[in-house]
Amino acid sequence: MTMDVTFLGTGSAYPSPHRGASALVLRTEGDCWLFDCGEGTQTQLMRSPLRAGRISKVFISHLHGDHLFGLPGLLCTISLNTNPDPQQNLNCVDIYGPRGLRHFLRVTLGLTGSQLLFPYAVHELEPTADQSPEEGQLSLEMTAERGPLHPQERPGRTIPLDISSDSYLLFEDKKFLVKAFRLFHRVPSFGFCIKEHDRPGRLKTEVLKELGNTGLSLCLSGLKPGPLYGRLKAGESVTLESGRVVLPTDVQEESIPGRKVCIFGDCSSVLGEGALSLCNGADVLVHEATLGNEHREKAVDHGHSTPEMAAAVASACCARKLVLYHFSQRYKPSSLQKEGDEDDVSELKRQAEEALQDSGVEVTLAEDLLTLPIPLSRPR
């Protein structure tokens, strides 16, 4: 299965003509999951090879406008491009994000008379009080949902922190297990860990051939394997008529580890044990680096990170690849960089690499509309 991530906006604070506000898409075989949706995300989508109508899930890391203000408009535009036959639009768009998101969408869609053609549900994560300084805590009253549901709104789940794992279980399906973890920022912020399930290793064709016509060899021709194969798959050893004992590892190679992609929301630090433990061994770890190391104090004051801070997280997680994004608008994209410009975005990469030297973690700078393939990982 192919898997890639496309950055739609890599700027912090506000969208500009050269850096969109925060948004990225994780694509797996045509299914698109959107992470954050700053103003202008729908226009950036139109500039990309992705199709807005393919977005089936949305994840909002925190309720700051530069990560959220594009969501009502995006939903409206997806709806405009939707088949008007209600029988064709039964798939619910699942939206995950902090408490308050349900109210935000209900008011913005409701007051603008936006009648979507597809159902949606908002699954709210309950933040903990220590996720933000006191002035960043949105009151329970302000974030409470009220009023009637939007006509297309389906009841969503309210997801509390699972204290034992210090994480939020968003969902698990046949392919993925998706969890969220807590970050420290000016308002409650979350990161998301998408873990593809491990897959059974390849069949050892030479062994099957050797076993001859025992029912096991049928696997080779694509026919339904017999009960013996089922038992091997379940981890049991089986004894053939010939008396030969076959072990599961005799016919199947080592399982293929699923990929792990971790996308951090804005933060100046992780909170608790959840983040590092969930993100351990990440194939791709996407982390903000709003300002260079020399502005560390300002970055932390505003709840943000420097490349060095992002590198420390990637290193603690033993990530394979660290992708930096969410750059202050003072950093122009490399293509627009002129000699002598004070703020050079490539310096952010250098700072992260310096902090990660000898660690084996690769560093990439995200740019608007950059697509990064995420190949299947080989065992280390």
Next chain:
Amino acid sequence: MTMDVTFLGTGSAYPSPHRGASALVLRTEGDCWLFDCGEGTQTQLMRSPLRAGRISKVFISHLHGDHLFGLPGLLCTISLNTNPDPQQNLNCVDIYGPRGLRHFLRVTLGLTGSQLLFPYAVHELEPTADQSPEEGQLSLEMTAERGPLHPQERPGRTIPLDISSDSYLLFEDKKFLVKAFRLFHRVPSFGFCIKEHDRPGRLKTEVLKELGNTGLSLCLSGLKPGPLYGRLKAGESVTLESGRVVLPTDVQEESIPGRKVCIFGDCSSVLGEGALSLCNGADVLVHEATLGNEHREKAVDHGHSTPEMAAAVASACCARKLVLYHFSQRYKPSSLQKEGDEDDVSELKRQAEEALQDSGVEVTLAEDLLTLPIPLSRPR
């Protein structure tokens, strides 16, 4: 005084890379008034020669997302570029729009923890029930403001329809009288009429010279004119020591008529007498033309106009210039038009011109980032 209008977005329904969502700026000597604020308006502003920080008033024609979703983000970005000294930010940004706008801003700014550095006030226009079909009427409960004011929100006015003039008086200052009028659309929609005050005509220098040292002639040297001049200005005739009677028209040319700019929100028709009467003699009349004449039924179904319909309004108002905007995204800008493209935006201009032939009304097609100067009008 120079005056011009700049179109930031000329597309309907949603922003696209080649047509932004609805927004235009009327600029008078550096003071910028923004009319509608679709998603991406702040990015379009950055592409234009205008400065977001100069926006002192905002007018929202109706609460559809393609005219509104950019407003919370724009206010946040203006704030980010504002001097953090509170003593420097005492000027209140006045925002005019339909009932419900106050609640929209309070929730979007409140839930995102957006702490603006300047005060703002929302002045709400009370729609009448006949401004939209039944399904487009937003409930009184939904549009009611509730909860505490945003920390930077100042109490705004609630402006009912003045039944005698079928219009809404928004404000009058030394330079302008600004009113709103009712339109028929899928949700309550308004148009805005900006009337510059007439200015006194020029002094007739040759007459003043001839009158000699009577106090009147001081006007010529820029010194404070005496009481005689004041009486003349007030429309009285005066008798000089010499016995000569001087009439006001003897010393002053005819007054210079102020300019009138009328900006229509989305509509399939005007409602009542207010629109045509207010917009009579408009120097510039900006009207939507979402779809070509051949799609009239669809346009009207969706509460929109064709070029022919816009032309009929301009003609009824005896406007000098009709500017068409708010084009369906199917119409690419002329610069991107390819031979053989089915939907040609210049055809919309042709249709309006055909409807206006021999009327003397000039037709202009708006494009994103087009600036139209509005010169002082000469008496007809």
